[in-house]
Amino acid sequence: MKVTEKDVTYVADLANLELTEQERTRMVRDLNSILGHVDSLNELDTANVPPMAQVSDRFGLDDSKQGSDRFAYASRDDVREGLRKSLPHDVALANAPDSDGTFFKVPKVIEK
Amino acid sequence: MVRGQWPENLPTTDDREPTTHMNLRSLTIDAARSAVAEGKTSATELAESYFAKIESDDPKIGAYLMLSKQRALAKASEIDTLVNKGEKLPPLAGVPVGIKDVLITKGVRTTAGSKILANYIPPYDCTAVARLESAGAVVLGKLNCDEFAMGSSNENSAYKPVHNPRDLSRVPGGSSGGSAAAVAADMAVATLGSDTGGSIRQPASFCGVIGLKPTYGRVSRYGLIAFASSLDNIGPFAKTAKDTAIMLRTIAGRDPMDSTSAELPVPDYVAELEKPVKGMKIGVAKEYFGEGLEPETRAAIEAAIQKLAKLGCEIVEVSLPHTKYAIPAYYLVATAEASSNLARFDGVRYGHRANSVRSLSDMYRRSRDEGFGAEVKRRIMLGTYALSAGYYDAYYLKAQRVRTLLTNDFIEAFKKVDAIVGPTCPTPAFKLGEKVDDPLAMYLADIYTVTANLAGIPGISIPVGNSKENLPIGMQIFGKHFDEATILRVAHAYETAA
Numbered sequence: 001m002k003v004t005e006k007d008v009t010y011v012a013d014l015a016n017l018e019l020t021e022q023e024r025t026r027m028v029r030d031l032n033s034i035l036g037h038v039d040s041l042n043e044l045d046t047a048n049v050p051p052m053a054q055v056s057d058r059f060g061l062d063d064s065k066q067g068s069d070r071f072a073y074a075s076r077d078d079v080r081e082g083l084r085k086s087l088p089h090d091v092a093l094a095n096a097p098d099s100d101g102t103f104f105k106v107p108k109v110i111e112k
Numbered sequence: 113m114v115r116g117q118w119p120e121n122l123p124t125t126d127d128r129e130p131t132t133h134m135n136l137r138s139l140t141i142d143a144a145r146s147a148v149a150e151g152k153t154s155a156t157e158l159a160e161s162y163f164a165k166i167e168s169d170d171p172k173i174g175a176y177l178m179l180s181k182q183r184a185l186a187k188a189s190e191i192d193t194l195v196n197k198g199e200k201l202p203p204l205a206g207v208p209v210g211i212k213d214v215l216i217t218k219g220v221r222t223t224a225g226s227k228i229l230a231n232y233i234p235p236y237d238c239t240a241v242a243r244l245e246s247a248g249a250v251v252l253g254k255l256n257c258d259e260f261a262m263g264s265s266n267e268n269s270a271y272k273p274v275h276n277p278r279d280l281s282r283v284p285g286g287s288s289g290g291s292a293a294a295v296a297a298d299m300a301v302a303t304l305g306s307d308t309g310g311s312i313r314q315p316a317s318f319c320g321v322i323g324l325k326p327t328y329g330r331v332s333r334y335g336l337i338a339f340a341s342s343l344d345n346i347g348p349f350a351k352t353a354k355d356t357a358i359m360l361r362t363i364a365g366r367d368p369m370d371s372t373s374a375e376l377p378v379p380d381y382v383a384e385l386e387k388p389v390k391g392m393k394i395g396v397a398k399e400y401f402g403e404g405l406e407p408e409t410r411a412a413i414e415a416a417i418q419k420l421a422k423l424g425c426e427i428v429e430v431s432l433p434h435t436k437y438a439i440p441a442y443y444l445v446a447t448a449e450a451s452s453n454l455a456r457f458d459g460v461r462y463g464h465r466a467n468s469v470r471s472l473s474d475m476y477r478r479s480r481d482e483g484f485g486a487e488v489k490r491r492i493m494l495g496t497y498a499l500s501a502g503y504y505d506a507y508y509l510k511a512q513r514v515r516t517l518l519t520n521d522f523i524e525a526f527k528k529v530d531a532i533v534g535p536t537c538p539t540p541a542f543k544l545g546e547k548v549d550d551p552l553a554m555y556l557a558d559i560y561t562v563t564a565n566l567a568g569i570p571g572i573s574i575p576v577g578n579s580k581e582n583l584p585i586g587m588q589i590f591g592k593h594f595d596e597a598t599i600l601r602v603a604h605a606y607e608t609a610a
Contacts, residue, residue, distance in 0.1 A: 003497070007497070008493070011493055011496050011497045011500060012493065014496050014500060015451060015492050015493060015496040016455070016458070016473075016476045016477055016480055017477060017480055017481055017484075017489060017492065017493070018477040018478060018480075018481045019481065019489070020481075023486070023489065026486075027489075027490065027493055030490055030551050030552075031490075031493060031494060031497065033551070033552045034443065034494060034551065034552055034555070035494075035497075037439070037440055037552055037555075038440040038443070038444060038507065039440075040436070040437060040440055041437055041440050041441065041510050041511065041514055042510075043437075044434075044437060044513075044514060044517065046510060046513035046514060046517070049513040049514075049516050049517060050513070050516055051509055051512030051513050051515070051516065052512055052513075052515040052516040052519060052566075053342060053512055054342050054372075055328040055329065055342060055372075055567070055568030055593075056328065056329050056372040056374065056568075058519075058568075059327070059328070059329070059374075059568055059593040059594070060327070060328075060329040060330075060374030060375075060376055060593065060594060061374075062375065073366070073374070073375030074371045074372070075371075076368070087235055087236075091235045092235070094233065094235065095231075095232055095233060095235075095461065095462035095463075096460070096461055096462065097459055097460075097462075097463075097464075097465035098465065104460050104461055106460055106472055106475065107469055107470075107471055107472050107474075107475050108471065108472070109471075109472050
């Protein structure tokens with residue numbers, strides 16, 4: 001058992017989840033089952049293998065250019081108004097569970 | 113965006129007769145467009161026929177979560193006006209399409225198959241959807257999927273399961289189960305789905321239709337509700353290779369709203385279809401024919417490879433030696449990215465908010481607890497764990513290094529061949545409920561599809577036969593980065609060969 005009930009509580013806290021007692025028990029079981037399978041990665045010596053976080057920093061670049069210019073398409077000059085105008089206030093707030101018409105409203109941040 | 117513009121809820125059955133008698137079974141994009149252009153039907157009548165078909169057949173399949181009738185009929189009427197004036201018609205004029213519910217649609221409720229977005233009305237359109245509509249397509253509605261595209265059976269939809277049109281006791285695959293089922297059951301001419309680890313190709317295989325995952329960067333992800341941003345792709349489902357090519361041509365290309373969309377020219381995929389495949393080198397990777405591959409599926413794929421050989425392709429054995437590490441690497445990378453992407457659902461700006469909360473942090477937690485389903489929570493937990501202090505190097509970073517190895521496998525193999533073929537899935541569609549209690553078994557079913565997402569290469573699944581139980585079997589064709597033209601050409605050659 002790699003993952004204990006205590007780990008699940010800690011990780012749920014990081015992830016802003018509460019989880020019921022039942023969900024925690026099941027999570028311990030499932031995470032251990034999945035991580036058991038994941039252990040096979042340790043068979044590989046990857047000490048000299050660079051990590052790959054993205055596809056688009058390696059493929060689809062402008063190969064006629066050198067260095068960072070190969071990524072030139074991914075940046076642009078500043079546009080004052082942005083590529084499109086910001087959403088109007090009422091539109092941006094339309095899906096909010098609670099708002100006062102100007103701001104999103106949330107419960108008090110400072111507790112006690 | 114107007115809150116009052118809520119589209120109709122999913123209808124139950126309705127006795128209305130179709131207003132036209134188009135044969136929807138074999139209707140392709142070109143046939144639909146020609147029928148509208150030549151006045152055999154109107155775009156409005158065609159849309160109505162599809163709505164009637166959905167109303168009669170979808171209650172037993174469950175492909176649609178929402179119909180966008182107002183929007184569809186407005187677009188259809190626009191096309192009909194062009195026809196009546198004798199004006200030039202756009203390439204998809206009047207073609208009825210469906211959209212997976214992780215692609216946002218302005219003014220049309222978009223849930224991502226999740227309760228947390230049960231009432232979400234997007235304020236703008238996904239680029240791929242906007243491009244389809246600009247090309248004249250009529251958006252019929254939003255298609256069912258696994259919650260936040262997390263799943264391989266569509267059973268993680270918070271609303272309802274999708275039943276495989278070929279056998280209602282079986283899953284349609286996932287996560288784009290609704291998109292595959294809608295095409296298979298003639299409830300749309302073509303559809304859009306998303307593919308993060310096989311979510312287009314696997315359901316296409318299970319439902320007996322074509323599904324294409326483009327190269328990462330080929331299609332803008334703007335307006336796709338993010339699951340794992342470095343793996344997510346939008347792509348089409350269709351009945352023919354040609355329709356798939358038309359759909360891809362329409363949605364592909366640089367979009368300033370997605371900085372990872374590549375600034376590369378988009379070939380005319382339709383014109384490229386007709387180029388001969390004779391002399392093409394097709395790779396077969398032995399790692400895709402190992403343990404776990406069902407004999408019937410293996411036989412169907414081997415027969416399909418023989419057919420390609422008869423068409424003049426040279427079959428070449430290649431090796432993708434790290435394939436067995438793909439699932440663990442994938443599930444670490446995907447869940448890590450998901451845990452970060454889904455942090456935005458906190459009950460503040462949109463989505464579900466829990467009632468009578470004690471504090472801000474209590475509100476976050478309870479809103480997320482109530483809004484997310486079991487699989488989404490599992491993946492958030494796994495991803496958070498893999499990224500947490502003390503485990504980052506052992507899990508997340510390790511997986512990213514293995515991702516490099518998996519990608520290099522393909523780069524090496526593609527030095528020798530033009531495309532690589534193999535099974536899309538180890539088995540045909542499984543039964544509803546069969547794997548629902550065993551997440552690891554469900555993940556392992558993605559063994560042949562996740563590699564393309566990690567490497568970023570394109571892949572297409574095409575139907576190549578049926579099992580004894582009459583379940584479709586799909587063959588997958590991988591291509592080099594940004595070389596969708598070649599895999600579409602192989603698909604077309606296979607499909608049109610006698």
